Amino acid sequence: MSASQRRIVLGAIGLAALAFGPFATYQLTRTAERSPALLLADVAVGWSMIAAGLIVADRRPGNRIGPLAILTGFAWFVGDFTSSDIAVVSYLATVVHGWFDPLFALVILAYPSGRITRRLDRALAIGFVAVQAGWTVVQAYALRPIAWWDCPTCISTVDRWTAAYTALDPLGRIETFLLTGLSIGLLAVVVARWVSASGAARSRQTPVLLAGLVLAGGFIATFVWQTLLPTSGREPVGELRVILLALLRVLVAIALLIGVLRDDAAKGRIADLVVRLDGLPPLPLLQASLRDALGDPSLEVYRWEGAMARFTDATGRPVTPPADGAARAVLTIGTADAPELVIAHDPALRDDPGLVSAAAAAVRLAVENERLQAEVRAQLDAVTASRARIVEAQDDERRRIERDLHDGAQQRLVSLQLSLQMLRRDLGPDADPAAVAELEAASAEAAAAIADIRELARGVHPAILTESGLGAALGSLADRAPLPVVVTDELDRRLPGSVEATAYFVAAEALTNAIKHSGASRIDLRTWLADDQLHLDVSDDGRGGADTMNGTGLTGIQDRVAALGGTVRLESRDGQGTRLEVALPCASP
Amino acid sequence: MGPGPVTRPTILVIDDHGGFRATARRLLEHDGWSVIGEAVDGETGLAAAASLAPDVVLLDIGLPDVDGFVVAERLATGADAPWIVLISSRDPETYRERVRTSPAVAFLSKHELDGTALRSLLGLTAS
Amino acid sequence: MLVTVLAVVVLVSGCALGDAPPPAGVRPDGFPTGVFEKTYDDPDFGPMRLSWVFAAHGDWAEVPEATAGQTTDTGPARGHYTVDGDLLSITVDTPPSWSDTQHHWKLEGDRLITTFEHSDDPVDADFFALLDRQPWVRVP
Numbered sequence: 001m002s003a004s005q006r007r008i009v010l011g012a013i014g015l016a017a018l019a020f021g022p023f024a025t026y027q028l029t030r031t032a033e034r035s036p037a038l039l040l041a042d043v044a045v046g047w048s049m050i051a052a053g054l055i056v057a058d059r060r061p062g063n064r065i066g067p068l069a070i071l072t073g074f075a076w077f078v079g080d081f082t083s084s085d086i087a088v089v090s091y092l093a094t095v096v097h098g099w100f101d102p103l104f105a106l107v108i109l110a111y112p113s114g115r116i117t118r119r120l121d122r123a124l125a126i127g128f129v130a131v132q133a134g135w136t137v138v139q140a141y142a143l144r145p146i147a148w149w150d151c152p153t154c155i156s157t158v159d160r161w162t163a164a165y166t167a168l169d170p171l172g173r174i175e176t177f178l179l180t181g182l183s184i185g186l187l188a189v190v191v192a193r194w195v196s197a198s199g200a201a202r203s204r205q206t207p208v209l210l211a212g213l214v215l216a217g218g219f220i221a222t223f224v225w226q227t228l229l230p231t232s233g234r235e236p237v238g239e240l241r242v243i244l245l246a247l248l249r250v251l252v253a254i255a256l257l258i259g260v261l262r263d264d265a266a267k268g269r270i271a272d273l274v275v276r277l278d279g280l281p282p283l284p285l286l287q288a289s290l291r292d293a294l295g296d297p298s299l300e301v302y303r304w305e306g307a308m309a310r311f312t313d314a315t316g317r318p319v320t321p322p323a324d325g326a327a328r329a330v331l332t333i334g335t336a337d338a339p340e341l342v343i344a345h346d347p348a349l350r351d352d353p354g355l356v357s358a359a360a361a362a363v364r365l366a367v368e369n370e371r372l373q374a375e376v377r378a379q380l381d382a383v384t385a386s387r388a389r390i391v392e393a394q395d396d397e398r399r400r401i402e403r404d405l406h407d408g409a410q411q412r413l414v415s416l417q418l419s420l421q422m423l424r425r426d427l428g429p430d431a432d433p434a435a436v437a438e439l440e441a442a443s444a445e446a447a448a449a450i451a452d453i454r455e456l457a458r459g460v461h462p463a464i465l466t467e468s469g470l471g472a473a474l475g476s477l478a479d480r481a482p483l484p485v486v487v488t489d490e491l492d493r494r495l496p497g498s499v500e501a502t503a504y505f506v507a508a509e510a511l512t513n514a515i516k517h518s519g520a521s522r523i524d525l526r527t528w529l530a531d532d533q534l535h536l537d538v539s540d541d542g543r544g545g546a547d548t549m550n551g552t553g554l555t556g557i558q559d560r561v562a563a564l565g566g567t568v569r570l571e572s573r574d575g576q577g578t579r580l581e582v583a584l585p586c587a588s589p
Numbered sequence: 590m591g592p593g594p595v596t597r598p599t600i601l602v603i604d605d606h607g608g609f610r611a612t613a614r615r616l617l618e619h620d621g622w623s624v625i626g627e628a629v630d631g632e633t634g635l636a637a638a639a640s641l642a643p644d645v646v647l648l649d650i651g652l653p654d655v656d657g658f659v660v661a662e663r664l665a666t667g668a669d670a671p672w673i674v675l676i677s678s679r680d681p682e683t684y685r686e687r688v689r690t691s692p693a694v695a696f697l698s699k700h701e702l703d704g705t706a707l708r709s710l711l712g713l714t715a716s
Numbered sequence: 717m718l719v720t721v722l723a724v725v726v727l728v729s730g731c732a733l734g735d736a737p738p739p740a741g742v743r744p745d746g747f748p749t750g751v752f753e754k755t756y757d758d759p760d761f762g763p764m765r766l767s768w769v770f771a772a773h774g775d776w777a778e779v780p781e782a783t784a785g786q787t788t789d790t791g792p793a794r795g796h797y798t799v800d801g802d803l804l805s806i807t808v809d810t811p812p813s814w815s816d817t818q819h820h821w822k823l824e825g826d827r828l829i830t831t832f833e834h835s836d837d838p839v840d841a842d843f844f845a846l847l848d849r850q851p852w853v854r855v856p
Contacts, residue, residue, distance in 0.1 A: 025713045090787045146792050147781045153751045153769050153855070154735040158777040158792045161812050166790065282711035406678065414678050425619045434630050450700055463683045479682075561670055 006061060010054050013070060017077075018048040021167055024077035031083040037237050040248035042080065048253035049073030049104075056260050062354075065260070066113035069253070072103040087145055095140045099216065100321055101130040101179065104249075106187055108211045111436070112204065113353055114257055120189055127182045131502070142168045180219040187216035197348045200354025204295075205348070207255035214248045221245075237359055269293040270355065274362040280370040283314045286363070294359055296349060304334070311342065331356070333364050338458040340367050385403040387563035388498075395498045396463040405457045415452065417446040461501065469499040470534075474507055483515055483523055490528040495586045502564060503527070503536045503584060506557050510538040510580045518578055533566075534586050539579040544572045554580075597623040601641060603634035603660070604649040604676070613647065614700060620704020629647045631655030638664055643671050645711065650677040650684065658684075658691055665692035670686070672711055676702065738771040740854060746822065747799045752828050752852035759846075761788040770797060776806055802814060804830065815840060826854035 002007070025043045028034050050073030079097030084090045091476040105128045109121045142164035146152045149161060169546050190212035213479045221241065273293045302311040302321045313319045321342040324330035329347040334340035341363060349356050377473040401565065420443045427436060438540025457463065471489035478485035494500070507525060514523050519541030528535050554568070561568050566584035596607055600622050604610050607629075613623045626633035626641045631652045638646055646664055650657030661673045673693040681696045688696045695710055740750035753767040763784045763835040778793040784786035795808040795816075804821040808814040819830040829851045832844035 085787050087785055087787045145782070145788075146779055151735045151737060152779050152781070153737045153767050153777070153796075155738065155769060155771050155775045155777050156735050158769070158779065158794050161792055162794055251805055411678060414698075414700040415608065415612070418609070418616065418702060421703065422612060422616055422619075425616065447700065450698075463679055464685065467683055468685060468687065476682055476685065546776075 003061075007058065010058055014050070014054050017047065017070075019075065020074070021050075021077055024080040027080045027083045029357050035239060035499075037243055041243045041250075041492055045246045045249045046076040047075045048250040049076060052253045052257040052260075055257055056588075060114075060260065062114070063112075063260075065112070066112055066114075068103065068107050068110065068114075069256070072107060074101060075100045075103055084288075091143060091145065096144055097107070098132055098135060098139075100173075101183075101218065102132040104211070104215055107184065107256070107273075108186065108190065108208055108215065111208050111211075111256060111273045114130065115353075117198070117350075120308060124182055124186050124189065125183075128179070131175060131178045131182065135171070138168070138175075139172055154173050166455070173226060176223050177538075180216075180223040182211075183219040187212045192346070192509040197346070202348075204259060207252070207259040208486040211252040214245075214252050217248075218245050230572045270358040270362055273359060274365060283312075283316075286366075287314045290343065290359060292353060293362075294345065294349060296346045299343065302344070304339045304341070306338075318573055329356075331360055333360065333367055384565060386562075388565070391502070391560055391563045395461070395501045398501070399466065402457045402461040402463060404464070405453055405460070410450065410453050410457070413450045414448055417443060417450065420446060421547050423457055462504065465500055465504055466497075469494050470503055470527060474527065475501075477504075477508055477511060478525060480513060481523070483520065485511065485523045485525055485558050488524070489525045491534075492529070498564060498587045499534055499584050502557070502560050502566070503534055503582065506554070506568075506580070506582050507536060507538055509557055514538070514540040514542060514578065518544075521578065529586075532585060532587075534584045536582040536584075537579065539577060541577045542579050544574050544576045597621060597643075598711075599625045599627045599643040600645045600647055601634070601638055601643040601671070602647045603628040603637075603652070604647070605629050605651070605653050606649070609649075609699060616702060617647075617704040617707075621708060622704050623662065629653075631657075631660040632658060632694070635663055638671060638689060642669060644713070645672045645674060647674050647676055647706075649665050650679075652676055661691050661693050674707065674711075678711065681702055732846065737855075738775075740822060740856065741772070742823070743799070745799055747804070748823050748828060748854065751855040753855050754847070754850050755783065755849070756847055758788075761790065762786050764788070765848070774776065774798060777854065795844050803833065817844070819844075824851070828852040828854070 022042050024046065025039050028039065028042060045163055050070050050269075053066050053069030055066075055072060055073075056063060056069060060066065065537065075096070078093055079100055081089050081093035082097055084093060101568055106116070106125055109116050109125050116122050142161075146157070146161055149157050151157050159486060190205070190209050194202060195211045197205050197211065270293050273289055276289060281289070283303050290301060291299045300313060300321075301311055302319065304310075305312055305318075308318070310318050311321050322328040322330055322344050326347060328344050329350050330342060330344045331340050332342050343363070345356065387570065424436070424439050424443070427439065462473055462476065464476050469491070471487070473489050474487050474489060478487045511523065511525075514520055518540045520540035523540045526535075526537040554570075558568050561582060561584065564584055566582060569581045570578070571581070572578040598621075600617060602610050602613050602617075602624060604613070604627075604715075610627045614627070617624055625643055626637045629639045631654045632705045634646070634648070634652075648657050648661055648664070652660065657675060657677075660676065664670060664673055673691075675688065675691065675696045676699050677684070677696070678696055678699045684696070695707075697707075735813070737751050738749050740748070742748050747770070749770050749772050751767055751769050753765055755763065755765045758764045761780075763782070763786075765781045765783050767779040767781070769775075771780065775795045776795050778798040780788065780790050780792065782788045786836065791806050791811075794810045794816055795806055797807070798805045801820070802820050802822065803817065804819045807816045816842055817833045817835040818833040820833055821831075822829045831848055832841065835841065835844075
């Protein structure tokens with residue numbers, strides 16, 4: 001049933017109660033004059049139980065207390081129809097009217113979760129229902145008008161009827177005796193629970209305590225009245241007593257309702273808890289949050305230290321958590337083989353399993369969240385490491401290419417050149433000028449080829465970077481620039497190859513951009529080390545206004561920098577020059 | 590410091606590449622040098638320089654055992670230190686500062702090896 | 717739950733023992749046996765049907781029924797009767813608060829005419845004055 005459907009049903013029940021209640025109370029006037037106070041009290045009891053039941057059914061749909069309380073309220077109103085002047089109605093009402101108190105007892109026993117779990121509670125509940133059911137059967141048999149019996153005018157029927165009717169009185173006393181005993185038992189249980197509870201658990205039990213007192217009090221009063229004043233059970237009772245009892249019942253209904261609404265507040269705190277537990281907080285904070293949310297100052301949280309295979313409490317002391325039992329309720333977050341957290345709380349909270357399981361769910365969520373975050377972090381670390389490795393591999397490749405170029409083609413060209421030089425000398429001073437010219441041309445070609453390859457190799461990976469380090473390489477860049485480039489090199493040591501290479505290529509790219517686009521008259525290159533990071537600063541006094549790094553070769557560089565875990569920042573305002581800042585972490589090589 | 594004008598100045602070639610040593614010898618001797626020794630690495634080079642006392646040492650930077658600059662430093666100490674000319678198949682830009690601070694008098698790229706130019710560079714003109 | 721209870725009630729009440737009312741007849745002393753009834757308008761309870769049951773051996777019962785579905789506070793009475801000439805004496809065993817009564821009787825076909833004679837309870841005089849206005853009619 002969806003929420004709106006449920007609301008419609010509850011609304012219909014509420015309207016029915018609104019009409020039925022006064023109609024039922026009116027029936028009381030059919031047999032005797034009743035004071036308005038009594039009539040008001042009568043309506044109040046039924047309505048308060050039904051209203052409480054409707055609110056509970058709306059706020060806590062799964063909780064059986066809602067429908068139970070509504071039923072109890074209607075049972076109360078049905079009882080009014082014993083005064084009806086329609087024989088059938090009066091008969092049925094008389095048979096059924098005693099159910100208000102047992103149903104009320106069930107509400108008390110099932111509070112606040114709507115379930116009766118403890119064995120003693122179950123026994124009491126069964127007792128109430130059995131006694132009342134038995135009494136209902138007896139009354140149904142004995143109170144039938146004679147006309148409904150088989151052969152009303154048989155002497156034997158009259159005898160049977162008479163016997164049943166006379167037996168009703170002592171049986172009624174037995175019924176009252178049993179119900180009184182059961183209600184005293186219920187009161188004892190409720191008082192014991194209230195006394196043994198503490199803090200929030202006790203205040204949660206207070207409405208139940210009051211209800212138990214009212215129930216038991218009502219029965220004891222009736223029992224005493226019946227035993228001390230032996231008359232037939234249909235003696236009209238003192239109006240004051242009735243009104244008083246009715247008022248107490250109304251108060252109890254209100255108290256039970258408040259109890260449920262307060263648990264809603266607790267649910268609200270649990271919801272807050274979910275929001276607050278963004279990831280798993282340190283254990284003391286988690287413990288405080290749970291204590292606050294569940295209203296249990298005795299709650300303790302233990303964390304499993306996998307590495308040392310033991311539990312520690314919120315203060316960090318190694319300790320064995322208590323076992324789940326009557327003295328302490330314990331719940332485990334995680335599995336039996338892989339526990340994460342253990343929460344030990346007041347066993348009275350078991351009465352409200354929904355609350356505890358909501359809190360446990362919140363904690364599980366936080367634990368899971370934490371685990372997922374750790375996974376994501378680990379994955380991120382793995383990806384970062386992988387990217388860094390790719391960059392390093394690329395740098396290694398470039399260095400290899402450069403070396404291969406140098407050791408291969410370059411060397412051959414050098415040999416070729418030297419051979420040409422030798423050839424020139426071998427030709428001697430009387431050589432054919434044409435041949436000499438050819439030779440010199442070839443030599444020039446060779447020299448040009450050597451220069452070309454040198455340039456190419458420098459673009460791939462400048463040898464000076466490997467040989468002499470970043471500072472020297474930047475100096476080389478500066479020397480070859482068409483603009484004045486001032487290099488301030490504060491590095492006092494060599495850095496890992498990929499760091500130096502990345503910084504170099506960033507500087508080279510930035511320099512190219514500055515030279516090509518900025519219209520600057522001077523460029524400053526600064527490097528320094530701080531906090532285990534290499535800082536590179538390229539600033540020019542050009543026209544600025546470079547709003548993004550897109551469209552320049554710097555976007556590719558950005559990836560390299562990011563892969564090494566570094567940062568790139570571009571500052572370029574119109575007319576205020578451009579400044580590129582790069583920071584690269586350098587782990588010790 | 591160096592010797593006075595002589596007919597054929599002496600030179601020691603220290604380079605690990607055999608082909609280059611052979612070519613260098615032919616080229617230098619053609620250009621009026623007397624190649625009195627060859628060495629394949631730093632240590633043998635130092636020993637050869639000590640025993641042969643050449644006028645000039647043609648020293649490859651990229652030696653297998655010791656860094657050329659270190660050899661240059663060691664060659665430069667002691668009495669009658671020869672002139673040191675550094676050579677490399679790489680361009681001088683690669684070494685920049687180190688060349689500037691080295692006791693060597695000159696740096697040559699290998700493909701620029703020219704005995705005559707070397708002699709005029711060092712002021713050792715032929716008679 | 718309530719349905720079960722009512723079902724049990726119906727079941728339980730269904731175990732009648734195949735009873736029958738005392739057969740219609742006449743005793744040697746001329747007094748009839750069987751069931752006689754009359755309807756009257758009770759001042760407290762409204763329209764009622766009252767049945768008097770005379771068994772052969774002196775067992776007597778009075779069975780009231782509300783004929784308009786109204787609630788009544790009265791139930792059957794049980795006792796004995798003796799006949800002495802034209803005097804019918806009814807001794808009420810239950811309810812214990814009811815008094816014994818005496819009536820003159822006359823049987824005319826299937827009509828039994830009783831006339832109130834005496835009761836220890838003064839209220840009965842008025843009641844029977846109302847009741848005696850019509851005869852008892854035999855129920856076949």
